Amino acid sequence: MELGLENKLIVVTGAASGIGKAIFMSLLKEGAHPIGLDIKHYKGSYLSEVWSGDGGEYHQIDITDNLALEKLFSDVSHLNGLVNNAELMGGDSRYGGRTPEAWDKVIGNNAKAAYNLIELLAPKMNKGSSIVNIGSTALDVGEKGTVLYTVAKGALKAMTLVYAIQLAPNTRVNMVSPGNVSSEQNIKFYEENPKMAEKIHSKELIGRSATPEEVANIVAFLLSPVTGAVTGENYVMSSGLGKSLFETVETE
Numbered sequence: 001m002e003l004g005l006e007n008k009l010i011v012v013t014g015a016a017s018g019i020g021k022a023i024f025m026s027l028l029k030e031g032a033h034p035i036g037l038d039i040k041h042y043k044g045s046y047l048s049e050v051w052s053g054d055g056g057e058y059h060q061i062d063i064t065d066n067l068a069l070e071k072l073f074s075d076v077s078h079l080n081g082l083v084n085n086a087e088l089m090g091g092d093s094r095y096g097g098r099t100p101e102a103w104d105k106v107i108g109n110n111a112k113a114a115y116n117l118i119e120l121l122a123p124k125m126n127k128g129s130s131i132v133n134i135g136s137t138a139l140d141v142g143e144k145g146t147v148l149y150t151v152a153k154g155a156l157k158a159m160t161l162v163y164a165i166q167l168a169p170n171t172r173v174n175m176v177s178p179g180n181v182s183s184e185q186n187i188k189f190y191e192e193n194p195k196m197a198e199k200i201h202s203k204e205l206i207g208r209s210a211t212p213e214e215v216a217n218i219v220a221f222l223l224s225p226v227t228g229a230v231t232g233e234n235y236v237m238s239s240g241l242g243k244s245l246f247e248t249v250e251t252e
């Protein structure tokens, strides 16, 4: 199927690694012009291992810095898409517990930055453009100690619906919510904690986590005009996590 993304200008946040890197690379493959943003330096990033520097662009920028974003996009008059993917990952304890400061940091980074980017870039979006927010199955199958992360995803889900209404019919807005993904970080975690990895995979109906490329496939699909009638939706790709009452290993 032709996705019709040739020469489309699409902003991807968190492009240095994991899912963002895979989205960036899949857009390049489709002939689009991805504009990757990440707080990490390109040199030494996972993206630098697979991208030569041709066909797209990469900017080292903190997406919570609105002034820097305004400056970066001041000369850009049209865009075709935006993927809000960047995120501070991890549970509440990583940010010092559920303090007011931790709320500001995690919600600011994971939800407010996406809101600011949509407000800044939506007026530059061409007719037929598409925004994809990266959510999580954490909204459906919760986990202790992840209040801040999950609240931020809830805000993104709410934004998906309301911006789909606000920006229609010019721009579609959808969400892709993965379960566990074998990003570089998770591969390392699985290797260091094989018993835990086995337990996690036993709860995934397909017996493994999704790859970043599988998430990127769905994102590219939703960015494409072939899904022109889809807006305001949340596409869950959980690897079947939590769908079975019992573990998927044979019990007999």
Ligand SMILES: NC(=O)c1ccc[n+]([C@@H]2O[C@H](COP(=O)([O-])OP(=O)(O)OC[C@H]3O[C@@H](n4cnc5c(N)ncnc54)[C@H](O)[C@@H]3O)[C@@H](O)[C@H]2O)c1
Binding pocket: 013, 014, 015, 016, 017, 018, 019, 020, 037, 038, 039, 040, 061, 062, 063, 064, 084, 085, 086, 087, 088, 089, 109, 134, 135, 136, 137, 177, 178, 179, 180, 181, 182, 183, 184, 185, 186
């Ligand atoms: N990996 C998983 O298992 C999983 C599961 C469900 C959802 N997700 C979601 O997928 C998305 C990507 O996750 P990932 O696993 O690829 O994570 P990752 O940590 O590999 O990538 C996130 C990227 O965001 C960047 N980033 C964070 N804050 C930033 C900021 N202020 N400015 C610019 N860049 C910033 C980081 O530098 C990093 O490169 C996240 O939204 C995450 O919640 C991941």
